[in-house]
Amino acid sequence: MNITEFAAYAGVSKAAVSRYFNGGYLSEEKRARIAAAVEATGYHPSLQAQMLRTRRTRQVLVILPKLSSESCARMVEGISDVLDKNNYHLLLVNTANDSAREVAALNLLQQNTVDGVILIATIFTPEHRTVLGSLRLPVIILGQEYPGFCSVSHDDRGAAHAATAHMLSKGRKAPGFLGVTMLDKAAGLDRRRGFEDALREAGVPLRPGRTSIAAFNMESGYEQASTLLKREPSLDCLFCATDSIAIGALQYCRSHGIRVPEDLMITAVGDSEAGRVAYVPITSVQLHYRTAGRLAAEMLLEHLADPHAKVESRVLDYVLRPRASTGDASPEEDIWAE
């Protein structure tokens, strides 16, 4: 049933029906008649016709690198919360760290099939800037700051600093670093800087051989821990850019008789469930992923309502969660997710 049929059924004009659904001048009498007819027929306007006519889709695109990572999943949950509540729909593109898929995602944008975009970021290339710059849609970058764009991010530098400083404050003198590629500003560069901040602050020199770069998974953490610890057996504490990497490192220690925390303290950023229940519970820095997702969605909605809303960068704080991997006893309830 379309609006014409429905209007005839209700005994009013098409315009009146449209006004009924969108708000506009309408007498009480017609309003009641339409309401009754809706009740009787279950009519509702076609979203597709509305999209064509109004040029609004009420759809938001979320682009992310990997769905099956706890942090991404939680951010998307936060986004979904807010979008649902505001009657927006969530289009998901999982790029699987694949630039071909990113291009496909950008095609979606060109086809005007969404009103706005939330981009969960890892590595930004110059190409990104070009494409994002030429977009006429509101964009929110989630997970790192990006000059000229709205963003919601975590204090990665502070988080890494806190984790590292915690180990140094316990008297450790020979810190190692297991990071990710510096091309990733948040998890790569900022966490590296935070690590260095803590060393500088404590007057501990950074030895060149004591750092290594891993990928975003446990296996790589294991391998890099292996090469790093073989090269630098004197390390007494290790900061890992992510929980996954830390778990991999921990696994290496377990299988090679390195006691944690006695021989080697380990800290990380991310505070994942897996880290909390690991062989040795890992001291990690909790970031507010879900909140970040919510905030990003709210920010986007704001920009959809008012295209001239100001460009804003919000940075969320963090919470250090000391656990056994740094010799701290963890209270029982610490394990459970919030």
Added chain:
Amino acid sequence: MNITEFAAYAGVSKAAVSRYFNGGYLSEEKRARIAAAVEATGYHPSLQAQMLRTRRTRQVLVILPKLSSESCARMVEGISDVLDKNNYHLLLVNTANDSAREVAALNLLQQNTVDGVILIATIFTPEHRTVLGSLRLPVIILGQEYPGFCSVSHDDRGAAHAATAHMLSKGRKAPGFLGVTMLDKAAGLDRRRGFEDALREAGVPLRPGRTSIAAFNMESGYEQASTLLKREPSLDCLFCATDSIAIGALQYCRSHGIRVPEDLMITAVGDSEAGRVAYVPITSVQLHYRTAGRLAAEMLLEHLADPHAKVESRVLDYVLRPRASTGDASPEEDIWAE
């Protein structure tokens, strides 16, 4: 730029342009002219107008109960793989186990905004059947069988049987059961049945007090393990319906001096990353989540191409992964995700 302007620019009719993009009789000469014009202007048809006119959206709705669960995330990744490759888009609704959100999701369907649905299932109410039955869209149920509908599911009963039988084959005589609500056919009912199958097969009687029901998270696993093990201290092995529950139970054992596997063997279904790196690595049954997602998407595409394709239920097999929680040594590479 719309088709009219573009047709004028290229010096052809609107119909020719449409045929260029959709395939149809078109002389080589016009084809070349249009191709050149596309190159020059970057014109492409408006998806929204196409949707309205053709009544196809090239969008698929995925409804799931909880995004931040490893199993769901992996299934969605599988779905996304296939959809992307076939130029379909993925609309995501996270119901957060909330029926209000499910209603909202069903509204989406009524508004004809998607071509098909993949429903990642937990609990089915009679209401579900009504709504699903009245749907004129192809639906695939993912995660459990559902009479009358297409589905892709796991052999949950077999999986639970394998896990339980593994413990009994090691001489354990007093098995406990930590399940989830039977309203959930797959994780609740079928896994319970598989557990009972194994007991029957081994001639071990099922004592009434030796089972307990938990929610889908670690904390609940901890609590239920606590009540169960206090009530039945003689248990020597424990089957858990999910890895999360098993991890909670393991955590309880750890904090109460119960040795795993010496005092209590533990098995579960799901084979999550967290279970592999837990305090004691958990013997679990691996299900092929990603494959299931792929299959579901492929099945849906088939039904989109041919509305009369036959209703089909595929059941995937499983792989038992013996680990330390049942006294099996796990090879190093066993930890890493496939």
Added chain:
DNA sequence: ACTTTTCTCGAAATCGTTTTCAGTTCAGGG
């Protein structure tokens, strides 16, 4: 009694496509 403002109304134009339809051209078979 007059203007002005505020509501209310429906016809018609519009959004950007696809598809039908009636018709033309052209090659090849008889």
Added chain:
DNA sequence: CCCTGAACTGAAAACGATTTCGAGAAAAGT
């Protein structure tokens, strides 16, 4: 040379809504 079918064409009619516009009625202000 006629006939048939295949290849091709573009005007026009959908698809199902929103929004503009001009106008009428009622209320309010002067």
